[in-house]
Amino acid sequence: MLPLCEALDISVNELLSGEKLSIINYQEKAEDNMLSLLKENEANRKRLFQTIVSIVTTIIASVSLIMMASFLNLNTIIRIFLISIALIIIILSIISIILTDSKTGYYECPSCHHQFMPTIHEYVKGYHTFTKRYLRCPKCKKTNLC
Known part of the structure; x- marks a missing residue:
């Protein structure tokens, strides 16, 4: 900041x-x-x-x-x-x-830096590591480790 x-x-x-x-x-x-x-x-x-x-x-x-x-x-x-x-x-x-x-x-898209909260369905089915989850950004529609 x-x-x-x-x-x-x-x-x-x-x-x-x-x-x-x-x-x-x-x-x-x-x-x-x-x-x-x-x-x-x-x-x-x-x-x-x-x-x-x-x-x-x-x-x-x-x-x-x-x-x-x-x-x-x-x-x-x-x-x-x-x-x-x-x-x-x-x-x-x-x-x-x-x-x-x-x-x-919340999660942040690495492509467009949009911050969002996924639905529980997206959260559960998304491949993840300890700190990131494979999600689709609602703004740019790209799927990344967020």
Whole structure:
């Protein structure tokens, strides 16, 4: 942001506010911008924490149920029931993680630099790495790792 602010001859606070600021309301806008950034950061931390808790809970619950079905002397119907419950937990957790993760941020097209949020369908079916996803840009219609 600093090179952009230098090129536009404005402060970072004015860039974040989207307007030229007078000396009188500069401090107030700076505090508002800082609070806004802190709230956004906190929301992202909460989403990350929810994802981690969901993954850990899923692993513990599903492994426990599968181990019970494998090692305890149980009827076949009860074994099938325990394994079914484990699979349901895994499926629900995957859905929860996808919904949480898909709302975490936006993607930027490397061709036209348009920022967008994909639909859940596009998000799920898109090939991805840890930081990028193969998506189609709604603006330029090119498919890239965004």
